[in-house]
Amino acid sequence: MQNRNISDIIEQYLKSILKESPSIEIKRSEIAQQFDCVPSQINYVIKTRFTVQNGYLVESKRGGGGYIRIEKVDLVDDAEYLNDLIEYTGKSITETDAFKVVQALYENHFLNRREANLILSTFNRNVLAFSDHEIEDIVRARILKSVINRLKCAD
């Protein structure tokens, strides 16, 4: 769990201050300077790690006094959120992206750790290794959506 690259470090930093308050406002260039990277790296971190499906809202403003605001939002409507994830999953999904969805389900308490691991084991690369890669992603999407749909049912 060590930090292996700048993106991970910045992600951790931002999430740590997000624990203090549910909404933070940063200056892109300041963070970039603080972590000795180019400003656009911040955009990369945000785009890859602070997505809507993970429950983050991001707003920003350019020009003098510009900022980037990241907000951790609570889910208002469970069913709606699950539908969003289904939509995000789409007809086809890579293992990496599917992992992100399961992680989101875990973080939002739709799955516990054990359940998440079980689900992940059903569609990892080896399991779905077909001759055709496209089919692999299609089957994975079907499995994932079926699971999410199942989660809509109260046990």
Next chain:
Amino acid sequence: MQNRNISDIIEQYLKSILKESPSIEIKRSEIAQQFDCVPSQINYVIKTRFTVQNGYLVESKRGGGGYIRIEKVDLVDDAEYLNDLIEYTGKSITETDAFKVVQALYENHFLNRREANLILSTFNRNVLAFSDHEIEDIVRARILKSVINRLKCAD
């Protein structure tokens, strides 16, 4: 007991550091350099010697700051029974038979009701509806075996 080949040596090395901590993170290229072999040799060693059945979980990431993480997990006592179920599952299994296997897992307390339902949702007919019926059963078998193998890990 001699080390006749590099794969065995690398295996021993990795297992020796796994004795220190239950989870290790390596850089493929570093290990390859250390043992003077091509990087893909590491993949070979992992695929042949660090399998789930043997109680190892492997994750990896590519790109800058990439890594391979190997985790040693305890196996449940009655893994024998699980092996029987894997054997029963075989290369291909119908939905009906797979249902029986999941039911057996439930009755023997390897899965609770909710988990069992989640698993069942991953390989029902609709999800795995391919043009080809044979493939459907083959994929179902792979999924099921992957789940059973995961259940060997005492989480």
Next chain:
DNA sequence: ATAATAATAGTCAAACATAGTCAAAGCGTG
């Protein structure tokens, strides 16, 4: 007011840094 300038943030693609796959060739053992 309006135009120019400064101060931000966003986009995108190229360069770089890893790891994975696969099949052919090599080799050791029964």
Next chain:
DNA sequence: CACGCTTTGACTATGTTTGACTATTATTAT
């Protein structure tokens, strides 16, 4: 001496970093 395990490397896939260029907003000068 055949069979199966090991070794190798070319090719592929994926994730990160960088920087040139663009877009937007605020401030200042006219």
